[in-house]
Amino acid sequence: MKNLIQLVLILITVSHRCTTGTEMVVKYAMVGEDITLQAPEPNGKRYYWSWWLGKADEGHQIGWYNHFGGNQITTEESWKTRVSISGRMLTIKKIPEELFGTISCKLTVNNQHFYVTYQLIKLSVSKKPASALLPGESLSLSCNVGTSQSVDQPVVQWLNPQGEEVRGPVTKSVTVQDHGQWTCVVTKDRKVTVSVTVVDLSPSPLHQYTSKYSPLTIPCSIPAHINWTLLKDKDIQDVQWHFLPKPSSSLKSNNRQRLFSLSLDPLSWEVDQDRQLKNAPDLEGGNLTLTRYRGKEEDSGNYTCSMRFKNGVILSRSVYVEVLQIFSSPGAKLISGQRVNLSCSTGHPLPSDVQLKWFPPEKSSLQGSDPQPAHLTIPEVGAGDSGKWRCELWRSKTRLTFAVIMLKIEPKLSVWMLVTICSAAAIIILLLVLAFILYRRRQRKMRHLRPRLCQCKNPKGFYRT
């Protein structure tokens, strides 16, 4: 009984298919794309698919496939190289303009026929201009869907590189945010991307850290997809580096200084203000970075790398260089027992993703705590605190820079040492007094002896009263 019901159900389904007979599938494609059409699944063991250009049984047959795996493609030269049939799949390589329209598939199972028609609709996307743009230049993007009598026109939408919806067609004056992949959404599963290039400098970090003990790098570069030829085509006027010192760092020069300017033909840097900074060797490749083997206290400030174009557009990147230093109050020469404050700082608060780590001398009484403060207080320094104190800045697993200070600690004079020194001094003074007294006494004695000597040994010659 159950089997009978199933059989009836299957028969109903099949007959339903036979009576409705056709199904329509819409495919959007661009000229030159490869497309794959999938034939309906047979519900029987003996089946046969035939593919047609236009309507089945009326148009031009492209090929067929049967349940033995046998298949054939039309012998026409233009088709043989372009079409392949593998099981349910018909693939057309690099679809040409003239193939857009209708392709049909006829499935035959137990002498019953089922038809699928595929509406191939041409999709074309255009971008004007095709080349890279400077900010402010105008861009237009359009996404055109071919018309078909049997299919409603879909609503075409654009997504900008940030993924936000923009009603098409797009016509706008570009900004650097427009650089990237624009997507034309025709249907949920048919999207076309177009890449838009807007000239800009590569992103660079806002802060760079250095010290007297570590290198200074001020990054700036042209992204890899932009080259000097393109920049010259866009009428680049100049490329410069400027420096604005940190306000308090030195009183004499708080004005913006031009450090370098680029001469474009041939490419080479000209020094304007010499701060012993070196240019990266790969200028041809667009690396505008400045470096020095070691940082200096007066390096702190804002460095700007800028590029100016004939149409007035200026592209720039600024990097703030921070110099790490350790300060000791009251000083680096200390007497054991003194209270000392050490601070490790760039003069600005550290961003939340930068961690500070102290490395006191091995024998120091002060050992690591977490998190580590920028200011340390040693209530009473001892001999163990003398030596190298190091402070490091880290961003996740990278050490950004470090600074060092040498503390010299003299021992304090103790009471016993004072007693010993005083006693020694007293003894020395006593000895001196004693020596003086003895000397005086001896001199007096000599005076008494002299007359007697003269009287007895040589009465005539040396007589004196």
Ligand SMILES: *[C@@H]1O[C@H](CO)[C@@H](O)[C@H](O)[C@H]1NC(C)=O
């Ligand atoms: C630019 O040059 C510097 C110094 O030579 C180097 O550290 C850096 O990685 C280079 N940057 C790029 C983007 O090539």
Ligand SMILES: *[C@@H]1O[C@H](CO)[C@@H](O)[C@H](O)[C@H]1NC(C)=O
């Ligand atoms: C150390 O810092 C504290 C406050 O943090 C301050 O009261 C003290 O005067 C400082 N001592 C020295 C020697 O600078």
